[in-house]
Each structure stands twice: as structure tokens, then as C-alpha cells.
Amino acid sequence: MELLVASAIGALTAAGIYMxxxxxxxxxxxxxxxxxxxxxxxxxASGRLAMNAPPVLRDDxxxxxxxxxxxxxxxxxxxSFGMTAVVVMIALGSYLSADDDLVNAPKLPAAxxxxxxxxRGEAPQ
Amino acid sequence: xxxxxVTPIILPAMLAAIIVLxxxxxxxxxxxxxxxxxxxxxxxxxxxxxxxSDGTISIYQLGDWKAPFGIILVADRLSTLMVLIxxxxxxxxxxxxxxxxxxxxxxxxxxxxxxxxxxxxGAFLTGDAFNLFVFFExxxxxxxxxxxxxxxxxxxxxxxxxxxxxxxxxxxxxFALGTIYAExxxxxxxxxxxxxxxxxxxxxxxxxVAAVLxxxxxAIKAALLPLHFWLPASYAEAPAPVAxxxxxxxxxxxxxxxxxxxxxxxxxxxxxQGLFDTWLMPAALLTLAMGMxxxxxxxxxxxxxxxxxxxxxxxxxxxxxxxxPAGITAALYYAIHSTFATAALFLLVDVVRERRGGIGxxxxxxxxxxxxxxxxxxxxxxxxxxxxLPPLSGFIGKLLIMDAAIDSPLIWWVWAVIxxxxxxxxxxxxxxxxxxxxxxxxxxxxxxxxxEQSEEAEVASDPPPPASVLPMIAIGGLITLLVATTIAxxxxxxxxxxxxxxxxxxxxxxxxxxxxxGRVVGKKADGEEAHDKDAKxxxxxxxxxxxxxxxxxx
Numbered sequence: 001m002e003l004l005v006a007s008a009i010g011a012l013t014a015a016g017i018y019m020x021x022x023x024x025x026x027x028x029x030x031x032x033x034x035x036x037x038x039x040x041x042x043x044x045a046s047g048r049l050a051m052n053a054p055p056v057l058r059d060d061x062x063x064x065x066x067x068x069x070x071x072x073x074x075x076x077x078x079x080s081f082g083m084t085a086v087v088v089m090i091a092l093g094s095y096l097s098a099d100d101d102l103v104n105a106p107k108l109p110a111a112x113x114x115x116x117x118x119x120r121g122e123a124p125q
Numbered sequence: 126x127x128x129x130x131v132t133p134i135i136l137p138a139m140l141a142a143i144i145v146l147x148x149x150x151x152x153x154x155x156x157x158x159x160x161x162x163x164x165x166x167x168x169x170x171x172x173x174x175x176x177x178s179d180g181t182i183s184i185y186q187l188g189d190w191k192a193p194f195g196i197i198l199v200a201d202r203l204s205t206l207m208v209l210i211x212x213x214x215x216x217x218x219x220x221x222x223x224x225x226x227x228x229x230x231x232x233x234x235x236x237x238x239x240x241x242x243x244x245x246x247g248a249f250l251t252g253d254a255f256n257l258f259v260f261f262e263x264x265x266x267x268x269x270x271x272x273x274x275x276x277x278x279x280x281x282x283x284x285x286x287x288x289x290x291x292x293x294x295x296x297x298x299x300f301a302l303g304t305i306y307a308e309x310x311x312x313x314x315x316x317x318x319x320x321x322x323x324x325x326x327x328x329x330x331x332x333x334v335a336a337v338l339x340x341x342x343x344a345i346k347a348a349l350l351p352l353h354f355w356l357p358a359s360y361a362e363a364p365a366p367v368a369x370x371x372x373x374x375x376x377x378x379x380x381x382x383x384x385x386x387x388x389x390x391x392x393x394x395x396x397x398q399g400l401f402d403t404w405l406m407p408a409a410l411l412t413l414a415m416g417m418x419x420x421x422x423x424x425x426x427x428x429x430x431x432x433x434x435x436x437x438x439x440x441x442x443x444x445x446x447x448x449x450p451a452g453i454t455a456a457l458y459y460a461i462h463s464t465f466a467t468a469a470l471f472l473l474v475d476v477v478r479e480r481r482g483g484i485g486x487x488x489x490x491x492x493x494x495x496x497x498x499x500x501x502x503x504x505x506x507x508x509x510x511x512x513x514l515p516p517l518s519g520f521i522g523k524l525l526i527m528d529a530a531i532d533s534p535l536i537w538w539v540w541a542v543i544x545x546x547x548x549x550x551x552x553x554x555x556x557x558x559x560x561x562x563x564x565x566x567x568x569x570x571x572x573x574x575x576x577e578q579s580e581e582a583e584v585a586s587d588p589p590p591p592a593s594v595l596p597m598i599a600i601g602g603l604i605t606l607l608v609a610t611t612i613a614x615x616x617x618x619x620x621x622x623x624x625x626x627x628x629x630x631x632x633x634x635x636x637x638x639x640x641x642x643g644r645v646v647g648k649k650a651d652g653e654e655a656h657d658k659d660a661k662x663x664x665x666x667x668x669x670x671x672x673x674x675x676x677x678x679x
Contacts, residue, residue, distance in 0.1 A: 020289075020293065025285060025289075028289055029289075032289065032292045032293065032296070035293070035296045036292075036296055036299075038296075039296050039299040039300055039303070042299075042300060042303050043299060043302075043303040043306075045303075045307075046303040046304070046306045046307035047306070047307075048307075068306070068312075069303075069306065072255060072302070072303075072306070075255075075259065076299055079259070079262050079295070080292075080295070080296075082266065083262070083265075083266065083288075083292055083295065084292075086266060086269055086288065087285070087288045087289060087292060090269065090273060090281060090284050090285050090288055091285050093273070093276070093281045094278070094281035094282045094284070094285045097276070097277070097278040097281055098278040098279075098281065098282055103285065103286060103289065
């Protein structure tokens with residue numbers, strides 16, 4: 001069980017980091033989603049793994065799972081879901097207004113860079 | 126327990142909801158509500174500051190749950206000081222936004238502004254590590270909306286980078302919190318502090334990983350060197366009032382470093398030895414050097430100021446990295462100063478952009494702008510403050526930092542980097558100032574043809590919008606605050622010395638937080654079931670954050 005969870009977190013994180021390092025917004029957003037899945041599983045495991053145990057403490061229950069990480073994971077899921085929705089909207093807006101979806105290599109500063117020498121060239125005339 | 130402690134969070138949250146729901150289509154009403162709310166926030170913050178200034182640590186238990194089972198807010202000297210800085214900055218920035226018309230260039234400026242204030246004050250006041258994460262998210266999600274306010278291709282692209290970078294930062298924060306919970310079994314900062322102090326050093330690998338992860342997260346917020354890439358583009362492209370408000374956001378990172386590393390991982394803790402002098406100090410000095418070199422190399426005024434922000438954060442964090450009470454005192458003084466100085470500069474950049482017409486803020490010669498003398502004078506004063514020349518507060522701040530570093534083993538590095546980077550910054554700012562304001566007359570005087578051309582250009586371009594007085598009042602207010610920080614340096618320094626003394630003896634803080642009676646479920650005080658309630662309260666917060674997301678979509 002521990003091996004399974006740990007390797008799942010590792011695989012998700014590795015895939016997420018690989019995707020985040022891509023140049024276009026879509027793979028990067030997929031990467032951040034994968035990373036947030038990884039962190040959710042990680043948070044879940046931070047309360048120790050207990051199988052088939054209730055998440056509540058009653059007088060007659062001897063084995064129970066820690067309920068707090070489950071609440072933390074719920075919070076983290078809600079927040080990361082909202083954040084992903086926001087970044088999708090902003091990336092879409094950026095794509096529609098700039099006509100490409102590169103995360104870096106801004107086309108506009110490059111254009112001004114190209115424009116700058118001509119301006120400088122024109123200045124002495 | 127008074128309810129005043131929670132009002133700096135509740136007030137902007139309620140106002141934001143009212144503004145977005147009740148006065149969606151009434152810009153004037155929005156402005157009135159937003160301004161009144163910011164002024165009320167200033168009043169409350171001043172009251173809390175006064176209450177905490179004699180050393181009282183007052184706490185607020187949300188839902189009356191006893192710490193560490195419930196979320197608590199703590200108002201001590203440091204938190205109330207930071208809330209007061211935020212509340213002082215907010216009305217001036219808002220005044221500028223209203224006066225310059227930035228708030229009508231897109232929708233929901235005022236509600237997002239209030240949500241942003243809620244997140245910032247919440248992050249300063251909370252005493253719970255996970256709640257700190259939640260407030261970070263609240264302030265971030267509001268800042269995403271503000272950052273892309275009024276749109277535009279360049280701004281949206283910078284916004285995408287900013288959001289993605291911060292998403293990664295949030296993920297890292299969650300990893301750090303998970304590790305802390307796994308190692309200590311609690312998320313209340315005071316409780317973590319007691320448990321970390323009781324941990325065995327030989328068995329502390331996990332908590333050391335958490336300490337480093339946390340400092341990385343806060344370093345992203347504070348734009349420390351290898352993690353600063355998000356800042357220049359996003360601050361330069363953000364709308365001016367938003368960039369000015371963001372001046373406090375980098376301070377949230379610095380505040381969190383100061384808070385967590387004095388309370389949870391204090392300097393005498395064996396397991397986190399070397400974190401500050403081996404890692405933070407060189408990183409801070411490199412940040413300072415890089416920021417000021419960026420000032421020298423920038424081709425646009427807005428990027429120049431953004432790099433000055435990075436440089437000032439390097440300066441601030443090098444004072445934090447000394448990690449003595451004197452160092453923290455100097456860092457806090459510099460934080461007050463640099464917040465107002467960068468906010469004033471960002472607003473001035475916008476004034477320059479408006480008045481120069483097509484050429485914008487590129488550092489190239491152009492025809493003189495209308496009313497340039499006043500703008501030039503204000504830029505001169507703000508640049509003097511920012512670069513740390515006498516007689517303004519930047520000079521005093523730098524002096525305090527250098528004085529605090531005297532006992533540090535790295536003193537020569539600190540002094541050398543601070544002094545030489547100041548020179549570089551002075552050169553950078555004077556170059557920018559002379560190109561934009563002083564040499565502005567040359568093209569007009571050179572040749573008649575040139576003059577005709579520029580006249581034609583002036584006629585061709587749209588007539589500049591009638592200059593409003595409000596923006597200049599806002600900038601003047603910020604500069605007055607800088608002057609006040611300089612004149613009142615003595616009393617401020619005494620207060621900050623008391624603040625850092627309080628930070629370096631965290632026992633009263635921990636006692637107040639953990640020993641104040643409150644509700645506990647059942648008869649046993651150490652039940653995991655009470656943790657469940659803690660979790661529920663956090664869930665509610667998450668729903669609050671989720672609501673923010675929903676609103677932004679409209």
C-alpha cells in the first residue's frame with residue numbers, strides 16, 4: 001500500500017513537472033493539474049495510511065484514520081479546481097488576443113525589438 | 126476576546142460581495158463603497174495597532190474553538206503593523222484608480238480590490254499554517270483578476286505566466302504543509318512551534334525538508350533570486366494601481382518568512398541551523414545585485430521600477446537573513462519604506478505613460494510632457510527614496526541594515542553589495558530620469574523640421590485626457606508618507622525594536638494562543654475529533670475561496 005501510494009505520487013509529480021516545462025499553455029495546465037493531483041494524494045497520505053478504518057473517533061473504535069487530512073485534501077481540491085479554471089480562462093484569453101499559446105517567448109516584445117533598430121536607424125536621418 | 130480582530134478580514138469580504146452583487150452597474154456607488162470601506166479599514170487597523178502597541182497579544186478564536194483545534198487569528202505588534210501598512214496604502218491606491226479612471230477600464234475592479242485586501246489582511250492576521258495557505262490563495266485569486274484588469278494581449282500573456290508560476294508555488298506550499306502535518310500532527314503555528322522544539326534532532330529529516338520547502342514558497346512570494354522570474358513581467362504589465370497594491374504582496378512573503386522562522390523555527394533551533402546564513406543571505410545579496418543591475422539595464426520605465434522592487438526585496442531579505450533582533454528591526458523599517466516608495470513609483474510610471482502619448486514608457490527622448498515639472502519633481506523624490514540617498518527614508522533603512530550586519534560573519538559581502546548596488550541604482554534611476562524629463566526638451570529645440578514634426582505628432586495624437594487632480598494627490602500622499610517615515614524614524618524604530626523583541630521571545634505568543642480557554646468537543650481535551658472541527662472550519666474557508674472563483678467567471 002505504501003509503495004503503491006508513494007510511487008503514484010512520484011509518477012504524478014514527475015509527469016507534472018515534465019508537462020510544466022513544456023512551452024505551450026495547454027500541456028503546462030495539464031502539468032499543474034497533475035501536480036495538484038500528486039499533492040492531493042500526498043496530503044491524504046500525510047495522516048498515515050489506515051485501511052478500512054472509520055474517520056471518526058468514538059469510544060468503541062480503536063483503529064481510525066485521521067480525518068483532518070481528508071478535510072485538507074477537500075480544501076486543496078476546491079482551491080486547485082478553481083485556480084485551474086481561472087488559468088484556463090486567462091490562457092484562453094491570451095491565446096485569442098495574441099494568436100498563439102506559447103507560455104514564454106513573447107511575440108510582442110520580439111516585435112518591438114525588431115522595431116527598435118529601425119527607429120534607431122531612422123533617428124540620425 | 127473582542128470581535129475587532131476579525132473585522133479587517135470580514136469588512137473587505139462583505140464589501141466585495143455587496144459591490145459585486147448590489148452595485149454592479151453603478152460605478153459611483155462602487156467607488157463610494159470601496160473608498161468608505163478602505164477608510165474604515167484604515168480606522169480599524171489603526172485601532173488594532175494602538176491596542177497591540179503596548180505588547181498585548183490579542184487572539185480571536187473563530188467559532189469559539191480552542192486552539193489548536195480551531196482556527197485562530199493573532200493580533201500582535203508585527204501583524205497589526207503589517208495590516209496598518211496595507212490599510213494606509215489601500216485608500217491612496219484606490220484614490221489613484223478612481224482619479225485616473227483605471228477602475229472603469231474593466232469590470233469588477235472594486236470588488237476584486239476588496240477581495241485582495243481581505244486576503245492580505247487575513248494572511249497577516251492568521252495564526253494557523255493551513256489558513257495562511259487559504260488566505261494566500263484568496264489574495265492570489267483576486268490578484269489574478271486585478272492583474273489582467275482591462276485586458277490586452279501583453280497583459281494577458283504576463284497574466285498567464287503569473288498565474289502558472291503561482292499555481293506551482295501553491296502546490297509547493299501544500300507539499301510543505303503536508304510534510305509538516307505528517308511530522309508534527311498539527312497545523313496551528315504556535316502548536317507546531319512547541320512540537321518542533323520537542324523533536325529529536327537525529328530524527329528531523331522530514332521537518333527540515335518542510336522548513337526548506339516553506340522558505341522556497343515564501344521566497345517565490347518575496348521574489349528571491351532564483352524564483353523571481355514572475356515579477357518583472359507581471360508588475361510591469363499590471364495596471365498601475367494594481368502594481369502599486371502589489372507592492373505589499375511581496376511583503377507578505379517577507380512577513381511569512383519573519384513570522385514562521387521566528388516562531389516555528391527560531392534561530393537557536395539546532396535542526397535548521399545554516400538555513401539563513403548559508404542559503405538565504407547569499408540569495409538575498411544576489412537578488413539585490415541582480416535587481417539593481419536590472420534597473421541599470423531596463424529599456425522601459427515600468428520594467429525599471431519592477432527591477433527596483435526585486436532589488437528592494439533583496440535588501441529587505443538580506444536584513445532578515447542576519448536574523449538578529451536588530452536585523453529584523455531594520456528589515457521592518459525597510460519594508461514600510463519600500464512599500465510606499467515602490468507604490469509611488471508605479472503610479473508615477475503610469476502618469477508618465479499617460480502624458481507621453483505614443484512613446485509610452487520607453488526610455489527614449491520625446492517631446493516634453495504636459496505638466497512635466499511636477500511629475501519630474503515627484504519622480505526625483507521617489508527615486509531618491511528608492512535608491513536610498515539621503516535625506517529620505519531609504520537612506521535610514523539602508524543605514525539600519527548595514528548597522529545590523531556589523532556582527533554578521535558576512536559583513537564585508539553585505540556592505541560591498543549594498544553600497545555598490547546603491548551606486549548602480551542611482552546611475553540607473555538618474556539615466557531614466559534625465560532621458561524622460563530633462564532631455565525631453567532637446568528634440569524640440571534641435572531643428573525646426575523636428576519641431577514641426579513633433580507638433581504634427583502632437584496634433585495627430587489624441588489630445589491627452591484632462592489631467593485630474595486626484596492621481597497627483599494620491600502620489601503626493603505616498604510621498605508625504607515617505608517623508609513622514611523619515612521624520613518619525615526615531616519613534617518608528619523604537620516601536621520596531623519592541624516588535625522584534627516580541628518576535629524573538631515567542632513564549633507569550635504560544636501561551637496566549639494555546640492557553641486561552643475555548644470550546645472543545647467532549648470531555649477530553651486532546652481528541653482527534655476536535656481536529657475534525659478544525660477541518661470543518663477550514664472547509665468553510667475553502668468554500669469562500671471557491672465563491673471568489675465563481676464570481677470572477679462572470
